[in-house]
Amino acid sequence: MFRKKKVVWLLLLPAFTGLFVFYIIPFFGGIYYSLTDGTFQNNFIGFGNYAKVWNNTMFQTGLKNTLILSVLCAPAIWIISFILADMLRVLDKHAKGFRNILLLPYLMPSAALILIWTILFDYGGVVNKMLVALGLDRVIWLRGAPLRVPIIILYMWKNIGFSVVIFTAAFQSVPISLYEFASLEGASPLYQEFKITLPLISPSAFLVFVMAWINAFKIFKEAYYIGGAYPDSMEIYTLQHFMNNHFAKINYQYVTTAAYSFAIIVFVLFALLYYMESRIRKGVN
Template identity: 35%
Template sequence: MRMRVRTWKNPAWWFLLPSFTGVCIFYFIPYIDVFRRAFFSAAGGEFQGLDNFKTVLTNPAFQLAVKNTGLFMLVCIPLLLFLSLVIAVWIYRHSKIGNFLKTGFLLPMAIPVAAVVLLWRILFDDQGLLNGVLDRWGTGTCEWMDTRWAFVILVVSYIWKNLGYHIVLWLAGLSMIPDQIYEAAQMDGASDRVIFFRITLPNLLPMLFIIAVLALLNSFKVFREVYLVAGNYPNESIYMIQHLFNNWFRDLALDKMTAGAVLLSILLILLIFLLQKAWEDRA
């Protein structure tokens, strides 16, 4: 009891209490309520058991959204991690222009969503800039956001938006590697390739798990730009889970929405657990 009293007398607990209270009120308690509502009907509040989950899992729109979101993650996350790592290593080795390049790569994060949407419309509209160039060349126009090209555009936009953030994370990991290790390797005549694969990459493995989890979570946030450009029902190739939840919310399908949210949270927890397990096995 004495130890417990002494612990609560620590001023740090009182500084953490407001944040902890806010997390409980706005995150933890609502999630418990969502989990409860997933087993009841939206209208009468009757207990449905697992019927809501069966309805969601057999819904063609849910299956399409999960497939597209999964494909988007499989393409974007490895590509983003690779590109950001390569650029971060190059910036770290060229420190004279490193700050300028970091600022340039971080600029997309500061651009408002409205400006990004306006840029999309200027480039990819039926009467936009790209179609104007293609028409002048005589190759014909393309409905970019209504074809499979929409998925490619979404991938490029996501990487462009998040590249700078991940570069900064990699640079933080690179800065923790002692310079003496690089100097010793260079004195032994090690090439740049050997230094990267034998020194840089192994020392960055602790950062890989954190960056991969952040990339995974950010990949679920790619919604606003597509929604503002293409509306509630975009091309099938870019119909994501966020579109489905938005449409369910508009239709007040709370039973489907809560069941889908529970399934999605379980999926995210499993993915993060698998990433952590793979990282621990490698370590």
């Protein structure tokens, strides 16, 4: 469209400065920190920090928990929001109210809800009461490994609505005539889902999955509200806890090393996902 070079650089100046000053320059500058020892002479020690951080038990715990939480949350959000969006499509005109209610938690502050959440999941709480009513035993939700459950549910409660909205929007781009034709040919609804809906919305399906995964890496708030900066239950100690505690000590060597290690893991993961998605799309065509 427009080609005026001076104008575009002028208009981009604020974003350019901001992105460079806050992200890009220090990102590369940080590599220097991760390769030096942080003493007065700042000796170059190669990958010594990486060895140290990777052997740090707190880093291992944090990374493990962050990965576990995200692996549990991302696919769950993807599948549940797909099913919900599908149910909304079935309801057609009556779906509007439900869709709006499902989106509502996305804007709610989790800090305000943590108290009611701990009441629901208390040892004597309503969740346990229902378990007992179903003939099961009470669970101590707010300690140890089961604490992951309330955190994951709170996280999903909050984040599922936005994925549902993206899926709903994507469904509208699929022509209805395709479904009508398929039903005339005798295709079952489930078959139609896999052979019509999924292939046609695969870009947004991929986007929802990636976004769900990136956001799931960020699960920290919920754990922080329940457990504080040093939670008693190590099962909810996330990578963010590790980073925060080393930021507080101004330990640049550790935080930069941990950050780049995690960046590499994430990039490998997304590269794999992207590769799989392109394979699936090719297979469809």
